[in-house]
Amino acid sequence: MGLLRMLKNDKGGQIFLGVLVATLIAVPILHALPTDHPLHLSTYMVTLLGKYLTYALLAVAVDLVWGYLGILSLGHAAFFALGGYAMGMYLMRQIGERGVYGDPVLPDFMVFLNWTELPWFWHGFDMFWFAILMAMCLPGLLALVFGWLAFRSRVTGVYLSIITQALTYALMLAFFRNEMGFGGNNGLTDFKDILGFSLQDDGVRVGLFIASGLMLGLGYLACRVIIQSRLGRVAVAIRDAEDRTRFIGYRVERVKLAIFTFSAMLAGIAGALYVPQVGIINPSEFQPLNSIEVVVWVAMGGRATLYGAVIGAIGVNYAKTWFTGAFPDAWLFALGALFVFVTLFLPRGIAGLFKHSLLRKRAKV
Numbered sequence: 001m002g003l004l005r006m007l008k009n010d011k012g013g014q015i016f017l018g019v020l021v022a023t024l025i026a027v028p029i030l031h032a033l034p035t036d037h038p039l040h041l042s043t044y045m046v047t048l049l050g051k052y053l054t055y056a057l058l059a060v061a062v063d064l065v066w067g068y069l070g071i072l073s074l075g076h077a078a079f080f081a082l083g084g085y086a087m088g089m090y091l092m093r094q095i096g097e098r099g100v101y102g103d104p105v106l107p108d109f110m111v112f113l114n115w116t117e118l119p120w121f122w123h124g125f126d127m128f129w130f131a132i133l134m135a136m137c138l139p140g141l142l143a144l145v146f147g148w149l150a151f152r153s154r155v156t157g158v159y160l161s162i163i164t165q166a167l168t169y170a171l172m173l174a175f176f177r178n179e180m181g182f183g184g185n186n187g188l189t190d191f192k193d194i195l196g197f198s199l200q201d202d203g204v205r206v207g208l209f210i211a212s213g214l215m216l217g218l219g220y221l222a223c224r225v226i227i228q229s230r231l232g233r234v235a236v237a238i239r240d241a242e243d244r245t246r247f248i249g250y251r252v253e254r255v256k257l258a259i260f261t262f263s264a265m266l267a268g269i270a271g272a273l274y275v276p277q278v279g280i281i282n283p284s285e286f287q288p289l290n291s292i293e294v295v296v297w298v299a300m301g302g303r304a305t306l307y308g309a310v311i312g313a314i315g316v317n318y319a320k321t322w323f324t325g326a327f328p329d330a331w332l333f334a335l336g337a338l339f340v341f342v343t344l345f346l347p348r349g350i351a352g353l354f355k356h357s358l359l360r361k362r363a364k365v
Contacts, residue, residue, distance in 0.1 A: 187282025
């Protein structure tokens with residue numbers, strides 16, 4: 001009953017969750033059809049859709065802090081990548097003697113670099129539950145430390161955005177170094193299986209797609225619970241009038257820190273689901289351009305709606321996939337034109353257009 005009450009005034013969220021459930025049911029059925037059937041969905045498409053869902057979860061995490069807290073984070077790619085590296089470390093530990101050098105403990109890149117023993121921070125990643133825990137806790141801990149330092153110093157606006165961008169850039173440079181123990185420039189790859197099941201198996205690909213969809217739905221609901229709680233209402237007040245909210249007695253820094261940390265953990269989960277589907281994680285995932293691109297997804301889909309972030313993430317990435325195939329020499333210009341069009345004619349994003357039409361219908365009634 002509480003969930004239904006929460007979604008009662010969230011028409012867009014109801015539609016999104018309905019479509020998500022229908023997709024999670026339809027995709028496995030279409031994939032199971034014979035390969036010569038016109039409605040058959042290939043393994044490649046299932047994997048591609050699963051990747052889009054992880055991007056959508058990342059976009060929801062960004063929309064939570066940007067749309068409802070007013071923090072324009074240009075560093076969420078760092079949280080996404082840290083979650084991906086945690087899962088990548090688990091997948092590397094599962095390779096064992098099947099690696100190129102046949103070492104039962106050390107990953108291939110460590111053998112190549114003449115490492116003699118496993119670094120202390122790799123211990124525990126042979127267990128799936130530990131990797132999942134680290135995929136949430138490592139981004140959350142980084143966000144907690146960073147946020148505590150930044151928010152208590154009352155860094156806001158464009159200065160905070162620049163600092164978050166500097167954070168992810170610094171991590172990118174660090175992970176490029178071989179002595180860090182994360183594969184350097186090549187990163188982590190050549191994964192074999194997860195939980196004892198081959199990553200090349202079609203059933204595993206479908207399972208990862210379903211897991212991504214379920215986490216997207218749960219992440220959306222968790223964010224919706226936060227938004228409609230007292231914490232969320234205070235967050236919106238901070239977004240609209242931070243000084244006034246502080247003057248009436250609210251601990252603004254604590255509210256920011258709590259929501260920022262939760263958002264980072266969501267981004268880490270998205271990264272952990274992303275890696276087994278794409279088969280690689282390297283320092284390029286940290287690059288600031290990725291964080292900026294996520295902000296573009298949210299802006300195009302519709303800020304402060306959550307489901308708009310999902311629309312933007314899936315829509316932009318599908319457009320990117322289509323444009324790179326249809327116009328390989330001009331796809332960047334096509335995407336740029338799409339962004340300019342939405343900015344000029346749909347300032348509230350695609351979800352804003354939906355909200356406007358819904359309000360017009362209610363006015364007529």
